[in-house]
Amino acid sequence: MYLSVVAPIYNEVDNLEILHNELTAVLPPLGDYEIIFVDDGSNDGSVEKLAELAAADAHVKVVFFRRNFGQSAAMYAGIQHASGDLVITLDGDLQNDPADIPMMCAKLEEGFDLVHGWRKNRQDTWINRRLPSMIANWLISRTTGFAIHDLGCTLKAMRREIAQELELYGEMHRFIPILAHQRGAKCVEVVTKHRPRIHGKTKYGISRTLRVVLDLLTVKFLLDYFASPMKLFGNFGLCCGGAAALSGVATIAMRIFAGVDMTGNPLLLLTVFFALAALQFVSLGLLGEVNARIYFSGNEQKTYTVRRLLNFSDAPKIRRAA
DSSP states (O other), X not given: OEEEEEEEESSOHHHHHHHHXXXXXXXXXXXXXXXEEEEOSOOSSHHHHHHHHHHHOTTEEEEEESSOOOHHHHHHHHHHTXXXXXXXEOOSSSOBOGGGHHHXXXXXXXXXXXXXXXXXXXXXXXXXXXXXXXXXXXXXXXXXXXXXXXXXXXXXXXXXXXXXXXXXXXXXXXXXXXXXXXXXXXXXXXXXOBOOOXXXXXXXXXXXXXXXXXXXXXXXXXXXXXXXXXXXXXXXHXXXXXXXXXXXXXXXXXXXXXXXXXXXXXXXXXXXXXHHHXXXXXXXXXXXXXXXXXXXXXXXXXXXXXXXXXXXXXXXXXOOOO
16 A cells, blocks of 8 residues: 555644654555645744655655645645545644554455544543534534544545545535545544643634534535535525515405505515515525536635645646546
8 A cells, every 4th residue: 555644734843753753653564655744834943844854754745835724724735745545634743643543544444435533532621622522523413414423533544536535625624524425435433542732732722613613504505505506595595485475465465354554564574575585595596506517617726825845756636526
């Protein structure tokens, strides 16, 4: 096997050499490999340390972003530049244990397309890390119908053809198993080790919970209505149109049988409101359908810009789903 390990990095200078040593101790028995570090605009010396590692080890490849674009963009860039048959993603903070990689690769050999970790014994604080994560995982699982214990675990192993079909932006990196499952990938969750952070500071907090919820709405839309948004907006339009019809009939009936003045009847205003709302929802559905057709027939734009590449002979061709 040829493995590609992708590690997004943001201000992890004290962890980089340790992570590199752990990876180089685990990966050689599995076959040929590459380690792709994606520097997400670090300003603590990580850039210089990554350049040093790349100069000393030809297996190390580095993508430097021009500024901080976020973990999803960094992971997307690393995946798109991966050349291996299997793609492994993990955090650069040493909380994921590279020793779990052989077990996850073996799971892929059983016929799975994606193996995602479950930090069952998570070594994080309860209030601002574990509790929000538990709530978010429960909400995501109930909303999407995808049974999972830990969507926030970055340690994943997947086949490259699955990985490079993913489109990651916002906080979408945590929804990788769900997005892959949507593409028909066979996914499985395994218990992985989780270690306390030793160096550096966490980049996550309770404030991210709201952004995850907003991205969940996006994922729900992508899962059910992305290819045909008229199914969503059209249904809203039909409901509003039906409410407008009922309100209009009631307004006319009150005028005929009770002599109620139509101009002073609140139901007349309600009829106009629902009629306009129905028109707007149907219009949104039509615009969404047009945009979906443009999206599927056009060229997608990347969500990041790259300053420079190290140890890449040629820019890899991005594989698209048929």
